[in-house]
Amino acid sequence: MNQGAQGSSIDTEEYRYRVPAQVRAVDVTRERDNDTPGARGEHTHGEQPVPRPGPGPGAGRPAVQRSSVRGQILDALRTALVAGELAPGEVYSAPVLGERFGVSATPVREAMQQLALEGAVEVVPNRGFRVVERGTRELAELAEVRALIEVPVMLRLARTVPAERWAQLWPLAEDTVRVAASGCRATYAESDRAFHRAVLALSGNEQLVRIAEDLHRRAQWPLVGGSGRPGRADLVADAAEHTALLEALTARDLGAVRALVAEHFAGAAQPLVPPRP
Incomplete structure (x- = not known):
């Protein structure tokens, strides 16, 4: 995905649109019950208009399919979070984001409320939504919880899942390698989750898969100040661990599985350090 001053392109099987690279924090003072710019007190006079796509295929059509x-808006906002286009600590208005996507503020606000339930943003009354500021300790805590859940499950799967079932996961592992080489964090985040989701789905436990997916998604959100943001080399190294893990699972090498999963999560966060008194 090419990133620039105007934004970043996002392609999925369902839709194509652009997410603005920068959206200014809003200046809002009061609330109204409509979906025009300024709705719910989200005044937008302090924000610069976000340009729509120029001439070409699809020009004049809504940016998002109805x-x-x-x-779709929820997916777009999640992608913008991972890509760092929604900065921790900044406040964003639903009307301005809605203008960019070619929809009313309502679906944007609903998507933001879902992100608030997930802990990605917090509601700022009469202003909009602030992206939560996260530090390295929270990232380490998430890695620890993920390891507690996924390591025992993967060891059990290594003992019971036949080699032909693991062979079906190779396209997903190879996709992470391909996407990592592009250096696109947002696209890699989706591919990374897809691989882990497919592995855990072999357990047959839908609740476990859902919880692990939520923890994984949270672990991909950016840290305050942009610290800990993975570069291309980090993505490539992470993807290589997927293929190594799949080889160990296929061979039923429990020692290698345990070590690889532990290393995989350790690479995502710093070790937990108790705060000083």
Whole structure:
């Protein structure tokens, strides 16, 4: 994905649109119950308009397809979070983001409320939504919890899943390697989750998969100040661990599985250090 001053392109099987690279913090003072710019007190006079796509295929059409609008907006906002286009600590208004996507503020606000439930943003009354500021300790805590859940499950799967089932996961592992080489953090985040989700799905425990997916997504959010943001080399190294893990699972090498999963999570966060008194 090419990133620049105007934004970053996002392609999925369901839709194509652009997420602005920079959206200014809003200046808002009061609330109204409509979906025009300024709705719910989200005044936008302090924000610069976000340009729409120029001439070309699709010009003049809504930026987002009308089917499953809320879900598409939610995916777009999640992508913007991972890509660092929604900065920790900044406040964003639903009307301005809605203008960019070619929809009313309502589906944007609903998507933001879902992100608030997930802990990614917090509601700022009469202003909008602030991206939560996270530090390295929270990232380490998430890595520790993920390891507690996934290591025992993967060891059990290594003992019970036949080699032909693991062979079906090779395209997903290889996709992470391919995407990592592009250096696109947002696209790699989706590919990374898809691989882990497929592995854990072999357990047959839907609740476990759902919880692990939530923890994984949280672990991908940027830290305050942009610290800990993975570069291309980090993504490539992370993807290589996927293929090594799949080889160990296929061979039923429990020692290698345990070591690889522990190393995989350790690479995502610093060790937990108790705060000084």
